[in-house]
Amino acid sequence: DGGITQSPKYLFRKEGQNVTLSCEQNLNHDAMYWYRQDPGQGLRLIYYSQIVNDFQKGDIAEGYSVSREKKESFPLTVTSAQKNPTAFYLCASKVGRDDYTFGSGTRLTVV
């Protein structure tokens, strides 16, 4: 079955540590997105990529970095510069005009 796989489901980060969230899709979608969701809030766009080796900052990119070396993969690194990283992170991909698929999310907690 085609879809988006996010791993891990739960992640714990120590203060000052970088962590990487994985997002893999086998849908052959060109566009991929990372969103952050805080409790009681909507999704806020962190980074997005329309094609391999190209990505754009979203609304809250500070403290995050991404790469898009392969079509299937769009990992997100939460760096130590992100002062409040505890949140629910969602990866999505898109094909065509508006056919979005979401992963099941990674819940990141700072300990």
Add this chain to the structure above:
Amino acid sequence: QKEVEQNSGPLSVPEGAIASLNCTYSDRGSQSFFWYRQYSGKSPELIMFIYSNGDKEDGRFTAQLNKASQYVSLLIRDSQPSDSATYLCAVNFSGGYNKLIFGAGTRLAVHP
């Protein structure tokens, strides 16, 4: 100015009633509008999308779009307790790179 605005709720309706959820957006050039349902701790599920002014119906759900007023709404008829969730309005903003922007969501509670 927030790009996509929704009332946070909670919106409480009795079982069997019509729930009305509203959303406004700032980008006049937007062409695609979405309603997602999200249960706590889960990823959003697409309910409907709408592109043209007017109404679009799918089962118990009706999306309404008014581009002149930059307003989109979702009606849920015969509301059920299982409809209790957060409803997210999303707009595909125009520009060189299309990006889906979400509102903060409206929490709906359907009580028996």
